[in-house]
Amino acid sequence: MNRTIKKVAVLGSGVMGSRIACHFANIGVQVLLLDIVPFELTEEEQKKGLTKDHPAVRNRIVTTALQNTLKSNPSAIYDKAFASLISTGNFDDDLPKIKDYDWVIEVVVERLDIKQQLYEKVEKYRKPGTLITSNTSGIPMHLMCEGRSEDFQTHFAGTHFFNPPRYLRLLEIIPGPKTKPEIIDFLMDYGDRYLGKETVLCKDTPAFIANRIGVYAIISGMHAIEKAGFGVSEVDKLTGPVIGRAKSATFRTMDVVGLDTTVNVANNLHKALPHDESRDKFKLPKIVEVLYNNKWFGDKTGQGYFKMIRHKDGSKELKELDLKTFEYKDVEKPKFKALEASKEIDDLKKRIKFLVNFDDRAGEFYRASFYDLFKYCSHRIPEISDELYRIDQAVCAGFGWELGPFETWDVLGVKETVEKMEAAGEKAAPWVHEMLGAGHDSFYKVENGKRKYYDIPSKSYVEIPGIEDFIILDTLKSAGKKVWGNAGSTIYDMGDEVIGLEFHTKMNSMGAEVIEGINTAIGMAEKSYKGLVIGNEGGNFSAGANLAMLFMFAGDQEFDEINLMIAQFQNTMMRARYSSVPVVVAPHNMALGGGCELSLHADHIQAHAELYMGLVEVGVGLIPAGGGTKEMTRRFANGVIAGDVELNQLQEYFMNIATAKVSTSAEEARGLGYLRTQDGISLNRKRQLADAKAKVLSLSDLGYTQPAQQTNIKVLGKTSLALFEAGITGMIYGNYISEHDAKIARKLAWVMSGGDLSSPTEVSEQYLLDLEREAFLSLTGEQKTLERIHSILFKGKPLRN
Numbered sequence: 001m002n003r004t005i006k007k008v009a010v011l012g013s014g015v016m017g018s019r020i021a022c023h024f025a026n027i028g029v030q031v032l033l034l035d036i037v038p039f040e041l042t043e044e045e046q047k048k049g050l051t052k053d054h055p056a057v058r059n060r061i062v063t064t065a066l067q068n069t070l071k072s073n074p075s076a077i078y079d080k081a082f083a084s085l086i087s088t089g090n091f092d093d094d095l096p097k098i099k100d101y102d103w104v105i106e107v108v109v110e111r112l113d114i115k116q117q118l119y120e121k122v123e124k125y126r127k128p129g130t131l132i133t134s135n136t137s138g139i140p141m142h143l144m145c146e147g148r149s150e151d152f153q154t155h156f157a158g159t160h161f162f163n164p165p166r167y168l169r170l171l172e173i174i175p176g177p178k179t180k181p182e183i184i185d186f187l188m189d190y191g192d193r194y195l196g197k198e199t200v201l202c203k204d205t206p207a208f209i210a211n212r213i214g215v216y217a218i219i220s221g222m223h224a225i226e227k228a229g230f231g232v233s234e235v236d237k238l239t240g241p242v243i244g245r246a247k248s249a250t251f252r253t254m255d256v257v258g259l260d261t262t263v264n265v266a267n268n269l270h271k272a273l274p275h276d277e278s279r280d281k282f283k284l285p286k287i288v289e290v291l292y293n294n295k296w297f298g299d300k301t302g303q304g305y306f307k308m309i310r311h312k313d314g315s316k317e318l319k320e321l322d323l324k325t326f327e328y329k330d331v332e333k334p335k336f337k338a339l340e341a342s343k344e345i346d347d348l349k350k351r352i353k354f355l356v357n358f359d360d361r362a363g364e365f366y367r368a369s370f371y372d373l374f375k376y377c378s379h380r381i382p383e384i385s386d387e388l389y390r391i392d393q394a395v396c397a398g399f400g401w402e403l404g405p406f407e408t409w410d411v412l413g414v415k416e417t418v419e420k421m422e423a424a425g426e427k428a429a430p431w432v433h434e435m436l437g438a439g440h441d442s443f444y445k446v447e448n449g450k451r452k453y454y455d456i457p458s459k460s461y462v463e464i465p466g467i468e469d470f471i472i473l474d475t476l477k478s479a480g481k482k483v484w485g486n487a488g489s490t491i492y493d494m495g496d497e498v499i500g501l502e503f504h505t506k507m508n509s510m511g512a513e514v515i516e517g518i519n520t521a522i523g524m525a526e527k528s529y530k531g532l533v534i535g536n537e538g539g540n541f542s543a544g545a546n547l548a549m550l551f552m553f554a555g556d557q558e559f560d561e562i563n564l565m566i567a568q569f570q571n572t573m574m575r576a577r578y579s580s581v582p583v584v585v586a587p588h589n590m591a592l593g594g595g596c597e598l599s600l601h602a603d604h605i606q607a608h609a610e611l612y613m614g615l616v617e618v619g620v621g622l623i624p625a626g627g628g629t630k631e632m633t634r635r636f637a638n639g640v641i642a643g644d645v646e647l648n649q650l651q652e653y654f655m656n657i658a659t660a661k662v663s664t665s666a667e668e669a670r671g672l673g674y675l676r677t678q679d680g681i682s683l684n685r686k687r688q689l690a691d692a693k694a695k696v697l698s699l700s701d702l703g704y705t706q707p708a709q710q711t712n713i714k715v716l717g718k719t720s721l722a723l724f725e726a727g728i729t730g731m732i733y734g735n736y737i738s739e740h741d742a743k744i745a746r747k748l749a750w751v752m753s754g755g756d757l758s759s760p761t762e763v764s765e766q767y768l769l770d771l772e773r774e775a776f777l778s779l780t781g782e783q784k785t786l787e788r789i790h791s792i793l794f795k796g797k798p799l800r801n
Contacts, residue, residue, distance in 0.1 A: 003131075003186055005029060005194070009098045011091070011118060012107035013062040016135055016163055018069035020107060022076040023165045025085040026609070026667075027194055027683065032097055035062040037090045062088045076166050078609065078667040091118070096125045103131040105159060110136060115144055123152060131183065133159040138207045138268060141176035153178040157187060160208060161197075162398045163257075167610070169685070170397035171197035172208050192466070196609055196683030198397035199466075205384045206272040207265060209391055210398030212384055213405070215265045217373050217395075220281040221250065222288050224368045225323075228361065232305050232320040234334040238362055242339060243355065244348045244402030251305035251320075255298030263292050278376050287323045303328075338362035346506065348402060349411045356412055370408065371426040374417065377405040378429035381456060388443055389453040389464050406443040415441055431456050449479030471689040473502055473537050484520055488513025491521050497530040498696050500689065508538050510594040511546035515572050518598070525581045531696035531704070532579075534598065535586030535606075535689050544593025545569070547620065551789045554780040562780055566625050566773050569594070573627040574765070577601040580706040582699035586692040588685060592616050592662065596674060597626040603699060605679040606692040607666040613674050614662030620792060621740065621785030623748045624657060625776035630768035632657065633752045635673055637714040647723055650716065654724060654752055658745050711764040715754025724749035740784040747775040 006029065010021045013035040021033045037058045041050065050057050069076050070083055077083060089097070098104050104126060108114055115134065126132060128151045134144055136158055145153045158174030171191040175184050184201065191199035202208040207215065225235055232251045240249035248256060263284065270282040284292065291297075291304060298304030307328050309317045319328035338358035345351040356366045377391055385391055392404025409417060415436055418428050435454055443454050445461055451472065452461040476482070476492045484491040488505040501521040503514050518534070525532040535541070553561045576583050576598060585599045588608035596613050599605050607613075615624040615632070623629055632653045639649065655661070656672055663669035666681045675681075680695065682688040728745045731737045737745070750756075751771045754763050779785050 003102070005102045005131075005190065007032070007101045008103045008105060009034065009101040010105050010107055011035075011122070012109075012135075013065035013088075014107065014109075015065075015069070016161065016165070017107035018065045019072075019076045019163065019165045020105060020135065020161055021066070021086050022069060022083070023161075023195065025082045026078045026166065028082075029085065031086045032094070032101060033062055033066060033086055033088050034091055034094055035065065037061075037092050058090050058093060059088055062090060074164070074167065075664060076164060078166075078665040079671065082667075091121070095121055098122065099125045099127050101130065103133070105133050105135060107135040110139060112139055112143055115139070116147070119144070119148060119152070123149060126152070129155065131187075132156050133187070135159060135161055137211060138265070141174055141179075141204045145176050145178075150178070154180045155183055157183060158202075158204075158208075159187060159191070160202075162210070168398060168400070169196070169198045170210055170394060171195065171199050172202045172210060172394065172398075173199055174202045174204055174208060176204070188466075192684055193687070194683060196685070198393055198686075200390050200394045200397070202390075202394070203384055207269055209384050209394035211265055212269065212380070213373075213377060213391060213395050214399045215262060215269065216278070216281060216376055217369075218250065218254070218262060219266045219284070219288070220278070220372055220376070221369055222285045223281060224365065224372070226285045226287050228365055228368075229324075230361075230365065231323060231332055231334070233332040234336075237334045237339065238336070238365060242342070243352055243366075246400035255304040255306055257298070258300050259288070259291055259297045259304055260295075263288065277379060281372075281376075290326055291321075306331075336360060336362040338366075352403070352408060352411055367420070367424065370412070371417070371421045371424055373405050374409050375421060375426040375428055378432050381429065381431065386457070387453065387455070410442050410444055413441075414443065435459070446475055446478035449475060449481070451475050467686070469690055470686050471500070471693060472686075473500070473689075476500075484517075484524065486513045486516060489517025489521075491517065491524065494533060494689075494693050496693070496697060497528075498533060498693050499525055499529050500533040500535065500693070502536040503542060504536065504538065505546070507543035507590075508536060508540055508595070509543050509546040510569075510598070511549065514542075515568060518572050518576065522575055522579050522581075522583065525583075526579055529581065530700040531582040531584065533584050533586060533689060533692045533696055534576075534602070535588075535692055537689075540590035540595075541587040542592070542595025542598070543590050544595055544616065545626070547789050547793055550780065551786070551793060554786055554789070557781070559777055559781065563773065563777055566776055569626045570769050570773065573597055573601045574709070574769075577603075577627075578707055578709060582696050582704045584692045584695045584699075586682075586688050587611055587613060588688060593624070593628075594626050597624060597628040597631070600631040600674065601627060603704075604692075604695050605675055606688060606695055607669065607675060607679065607681050608685050608688050609666050609681055609683050610685075611666040611669050612662050612664065613666075613669045614660060614672075615657045616660040616662060618658060618741075618744050618748070619660045619788070621744060621782060621788045622779050623744060623751065623772070623775055625772045627769060627772070629657065629748065629751045629772050629775075630765055632673060633715065633754075633768055634710060634713050634765065635676075636752075639673075647716070647720060650720055650752065651723060651727070654749065658748055709765050712762040713765065713768065714760055715752075715757065715763055715768075716760050717753055717755065717757030719760065720753040721749055721756060724753070740782070743782070744779060747779060751775055 008024045008029050009032040010017050011034050013033050021031045024031050038060050045057055108118060132155055137160055141158050145156045156176045157179045160172040162168035162170045173187045188199045191197040236249035236251050239245055240247055254262060266282045273279050295301055296303050305321050307319045309319055318331050320331045322329050337360045338355050342351050342354050345354055381388060388406045392406050395401055396404050438459060440454055445452055450463050452463050455462040471494060481493045482490055483493050490502045492500045494500045501517055521532050582603045584604045584606055585602035586606045587599050591599055591613040593616050596615050615628045617624045636650050636653050653673060663672055669675045682691045728742050732742050
């Protein structure tokens, strides 16, 4: 059956239901969001004279829930306009509408009886053959679909999103006892391609995969923390980005998610797993139990492991919990020899191996935590998964880990770690010993450019399914596809006569090595390939230009050197735009400053949906001078239709740059003018490079023609200068900006107006680039600019003259 999803009904509008509804709206699907009718009138409704039959009352729960979700920060929706795709209603009046919907997702409270009652009503109206799924986090599928019709059961499955659905990549797919295989295949593919998820097939076991392993890691870790006597800030320092975990680490994550949520899962697992060899680890240690009993659940109750104190003068002060006295104290700034010694190790895999083997309290903690986790995961096969890679996929996507348990085990060396584990009393499952005994020393390997995992039943390595269409740079590297590289960038042969350029500087900032990489890649592509993809698999596409060299030159007043540096940067951006082969840029997460400018000059942008893009140079006292100011002026000129109010659009672009406005999604970046109508968006981050390569081939096959530089860009001269000056003056008088901010804004206005031309005039791109560079140079001589750059480079320390 060729199944198309145009309309989705979401039953239950709580935190998860409303956010799932928003994510479907994000991809253009019409959504019907329903919830119960309130039992009683509110005091406000009574004052208005409303009755229980009034539509506003009957839909109050769903309306309030959706409004709260749309106000949430970070936003659940890519663009506010998408909210119009969501219609609301209640179970009593509107459930019959589901007969017209392609997919019904139940997201009501985690109680089997309530779910079963709702399913009985759903059966009255649901059209046979449509999808029916539950977002349950742990209720068994076989219990939920008990007593339902054959058609219901064959089209029923679990679709467990992780909160928040827009941002966390995991979608667990859990078949019911009678679910048709083609339904599971459809859900796995749809979640991947259209919802941008890491879809992981799970068995119908308690808490499925991610929560089973993730919550075990948390609660087991709490026992280790309590035993070792670590403090809250110490643990968060050890368990965050330094080992490839989320910035919120352990305790901050518990506060954000809600301690009650984690505890409820742990308690349920302890009850449901009488035969789990590590069952007792799910028992709550004192440092969890005390908070749970006190109802200190975190952000939702105003206090947890952290508490924000509000003083009478309006100031705020963050406190952390003392895990011995359970009273709040000043937040500590912990220091560990291991962390200090690992500061210069940028490679995550090398850093983890260094930390786990370091001889101090931190190393002891890492060894205890990792060895226990490795043991537990090895014993969960085949209980929760037949394949080890699914455990890594689920935990990484659900909890934001960069490396899964088995991937981390590989980093440390399987054989040597097993020996150390046994010495510490942690015995791995028998299949691990059998694997090592057969001469296999890793859980993963790359062969012939394909990533494979150790398959336990066949005792051999098998290609990981579902990633055939992905382009993975590490795999290309392992397959010997690197064709050029320097300290900050690498060029790979991506196949089909397309090459790819990767940045790998800190935060992927753009310095001399990256500029060399861009020019080299374009030169190679023009000579021997169909085109070029510029993208990477780092945390960010690019956080902007490397400011260190600029600071050095500006401090020494080497303005000729700055002029040459900016000219080279501009020329590189223009080369990307006017090369003889298509250049496609694939930005994700942060694409700021120079990263944004490079994207603006590409033939095509293939953006990831989560894109934080903007020209942010004013934040360091400068204006965009890598062609960003020129490009937005050009886009304004090319987009203006005769009769339109020109100044409004130009002012909007000016304000975006002058206020360093950054998009919060790729869709918002389109609204800001950074993405054009023809630019693409990839929902799944893992498909982005493949999508970008496909676009290169498409542009090439259509007969790509090298464009000519534009010489007829209309600028408005004194007309727009006057408008900008009025706005800047008003901002100064209103104390919204400083005199220095005004100086920067005036420089920006000068460039975007084309100078003080007496009338609207057509100018060339080079004309605007020269104005850009001149304005940038003048601002680098400002003491305030130097101070701002110094503050960024040296984390707020004052500049000494």
